[in-house]
Amino acid sequence: MEExxxxxxxxxxxxxxxxxxxxxxxxxxxxxxxxxxxxxLASMTSVLMGYNVAVTSGxxxxxxxxxxxxxxxxxxxxxxxxxxxxVGALLxxxxxxxxxxxxxxxxTNAFFLVGPLIMALASxxxxxxxxRFIAGIGVGYALVIAPVYAAEIAPASSRGLLSSLPxxxxxxxxxxxxxxxxxxxxxxxxxxxxxxxxxGVVPTVFLAAGVLxxxxxxxxxxxKGRTEEAKAVLDxxxxxxAEADQRLLEIQEVVGTDSNGSDGGGAWKExxxxxxVRRVLATVLALQxxxxxxxxxxxxLYGPRVLAMAGVTSNTxxxxxxxxxxxxxxGSILIAMALADRVGRRPLLxxxxxxxxxxxxxxxxxxxxxxxxxxxxxVAGVAVAAVVAFVCTFSVGFGPLxxxxxxxxxxxxxRGQGAGLGTAxxxxxxxxxxxxFISLYGAITMAGxxxxxxxxxxxxxxxxxxxxxxxxxxxxxxxxxxxxxx
Numbered sequence: 168m169e170e171x172x173x174x175x176x177x178x179x180x181x182x183x184x185x186x187x188x189x190x191x192x193x194x195x196x197x198x199x200x201x202x203x204x205x206x207x208l209a210s211m212t213s214v215l216m217g218y219n220v221a222v223t224s225g226x227x228x229x230x231x232x233x234x235x236x237x238x239x240x241x242x243x244x245x246x247x248x249x250x251x252x253x254v255g256a257l258l259x260x261x262x263x264x265x266x267x268x269x270x271x272x273x274x275t276n277a278f279f280l281v282g283p284l285i286m287a288l289a290s291x292x293x294x295x296x297x298x299r300f301i302a303g304i305g306v307g308y309a310l311v312i313a314p315v316y317a318a319e320i321a322p323a324s325s326r327g328l329l330s331s332l333p334x335x336x337x338x339x340x341x342x343x344x345x346x347x348x349x350x351x352x353x354x355x356x357x358x359x360x361x362x363x364x365x366x367g368v369v370p371t372v373f374l375a376a377g378v379l380x381x382x383x384x385x386x387x388x389x390x391k392g393r394t395e396e397a398k399a400v401l402d403x404x405x406x407x408x409a410e411a412d413q414r415l416l417e418i419q420e421v422v423g424t425d426s427n428g429s430d431g432g433g434a435w436k437e438x439x440x441x442x443x444v445r446r447v448l449a450t451v452l453a454l455q456x457x458x459x460x461x462x463x464x465x466x467x468l469y470g471p472r473v474l475a476m477a478g479v480t481s482n483t484x485x486x487x488x489x490x491x492x493x494x495x496x497x498g499s500i501l502i503a504m505a506l507a508d509r510v511g512r513r514p515l516l517x518x519x520x521x522x523x524x525x526x527x528x529x530x531x532x533x534x535x536x537x538x539x540x541x542x543x544x545x546v547a548g549v550a551v552a553a554v555v556a557f558v559c560t561f562s563v564g565f566g567p568l569x570x571x572x573x574x575x576x577x578x579x580x581x582r583g584q585g586a587g588l589g590t591a592x593x594x595x596x597x598x599x600x601x602x603x604f605i606s607l608y609g610a611i612t613m614a615g616x617x618x619x620x621x622x623x624x625x626x627x628x629x630x631x632x633x634x635x636x637x638x639x640x641x642x643x644x645x646x647x648x649x650x651x652x653x
Contacts, residue, residue: 199322202404205381206317210332211374212272215279216309217340218347218367219302220248221493222283224468225348225486229360230295238605240292245468246601247296248303249594255307256590262308268316268384273375275312278305280371287365298364309333310590319384322405322414334567338500341467342493349486389418443650444581450634451573451589457627458569459596461523462620463561465604466492466554472605476613477533477550478540488551495555499562506563511639512572513631519564520628524621526556531617538614565627575638576650 223230223245230236236244255278263271282302289295313333347366351359382404388397398415405411466473470492471485479485506515530553533546540546570589577585608616636649 199404199406202320202322205320205404206332208374208377208381209268209272209316209320210313210336211370211377212275212279212309213313213333213336214340214343215276215367215371215374216306216313217337217342218344219279219283219340220306220344221341221467222344222347222363222367224345224470225352225489226360226363228471228482228485229352229356229363232356233360234291234295236292238609242602242605244292244295244299246464246598246603248299248306249464249598249601251300251303252307252310252594253591255304256310256587256594257307258304259308259311260587263312263315263387264390267387268312268319269378269381271308271312272316272378275305275308276371276375276378278302278308280368283364283367287361287368307594310594316384319386320382320400320404322410334570335497335500335504338493338497338562342490342497345486345489345493349483349490352482352486385414386418386422389415389422394419444578447576447578447581447650448585448588450576451585452592453630453634454569454573455589455593456596457520457623457630458565459593459600460620461520461561461565461624461627462527462600462604462617463558463566464597464601465616465620466558467496468601469604470554473554473613474547474550476608477547478537478543479547480542491551492554492558496558496562496566499559500567503563503567507568507571508639511637512568512575513635513637513639515564516568516572516631516635517564517628519560519566519568520624520631522560522563523557523565523624524628526553526560527617527621527624529553530557531614531621533614534612534617535614538612572635572638 223241227236227241227245231241255275259271262274266274278301282298282300282305285298285301286295287298289298313336317332344363344367347363351362351366353359354362382400383396385397385400385404388394388400394415397418398411401411401414402408405414470489471482474485474488479488503515530550533550533553537543537546573589574586604616607619611619638649
């Protein structure tokens with residue numbers, strides 16, 4: 168799960184590299200801390216998103232024991248949230264344009280309050296699926312609104328960092344869900360899984376109240392003709408008064424362009440008539456396909472089950488190792504952020520997909536050679552090492568950079584539609600992978616499943632090597648020349 172699309176916002180890491188104005192003095196003005204506070208508060212919604220998506224990883228053990236759920240019901244319940252999220256993602260743009268960014272974030276928190284609460288109180292599968300559907304809508308809203316608000320509130324000096332916060336916070340939410348799984352695992356089965364879901368309910372009320380203290384997005388205010396209010400927000404969130412004036416001019420220019428007929432029809436005409444635009448769109452869709460088809464969310468949602476098949480029999484140990492996976496995944500995201508503008512996108516993507524392929528081959532070979540092993544510390548240790556290597560290599564490159572690269576190469580006039588299609592591809596593939604994982608390894612064995620994911624990861628390496636040029640340090644004008652999208 169990675170950083171999501173931000174219509175009409177500069178690509179985060181590219182923006183950070185290009186933020187320094189011509190002739191800037193060596194002593195830059197002090198950075199304004201206020202937009203950082205606002206972006207952090209808005210991005211906390213992404214913590215709830217990550218938590219609600221991944222909490223079933225450990226909860227499924229106790230739900231199956233308490234309610235007698237079948238493997239098919241478990242995989243549908245776990246993976247369906249990704250499909251349901253498309254509903255929220257489709258509604259989020261319309262809602263945020265009418266209610267504003269702040270109230271849309273509050274609405275998102277309402278979905279994260281009601282959905283998990285229904286699941287915590289559920290007495291059967293139908294109620295669980297209803298709660299998962301409501302939470303899924305919240306996931307779709309969070310995918311869109313948190314990155315949009317962060318990008319629109321951030322000054323140029325910190326746009327790269329602030330626009331990356333939702334990605335960091337999603338993985339923080341995943342980690343917290345694993346901690347919750349572990350913390351409540353010692354309780355009776357009928358109580359433990361309910362508290363795992365309920366634990367995600369309490370923060371929503373406080374977060375929604377906190378969001379109301381934030382300023383509204385200056386771009387939304389400008390869209391509604393509330394220029395003075397937009398200027399007041401920009402004055403509070405910019406590093407200098409001159410930057411606030413410049414940001415207002417840029418917003419008014421974009422808003423003016425949007426109001427003069429940029430309704431998407433011209434964008435799709437370009438797809439039909441320009442080979443460069445078709446290439447960019449195909450690249451975005453391929454990146455999102457490969458990112459999820461290589462199986463990362465199978466490990467995120469079924470990590471304990473994978474290790475149980477490798478011979479680990481203690482639930483406490485399974486859930487403790489799941490926490491280790493979460494720490495590895497979240498920590499690797501920080502490494503990706505630190506290196507992407509220094510090393511470049513292409514080298515990190517190649518190292519990432521190469522490492523994913525190798526670790527998946529090792530994991531598949533463990534299951535092929537030692538199927539049926541029980542409590543063998545060597546077998547379990549190799550399996551754990553392979554899973555940690557997989558999540559680390561994914562998160563240090565392919566996880567965050569698939570989104571970054573996509574947003575960089577999409578021309579501004581196509582970014583909303585293109586990023587929306589990329590998000591849809593990502594969520595659909597995640598849903599397919601997670602809703603079929605148990606059935607897949609039942610049909611072709613666990614070894615065959617990870618060999619299949621390894622083949623997809625290898626194909627993604629070849630695709631990146633042959634089709635993706637480096638984008639580090641290029642401005643948006645260079646990007647249009649590179650991909651011939653003008």
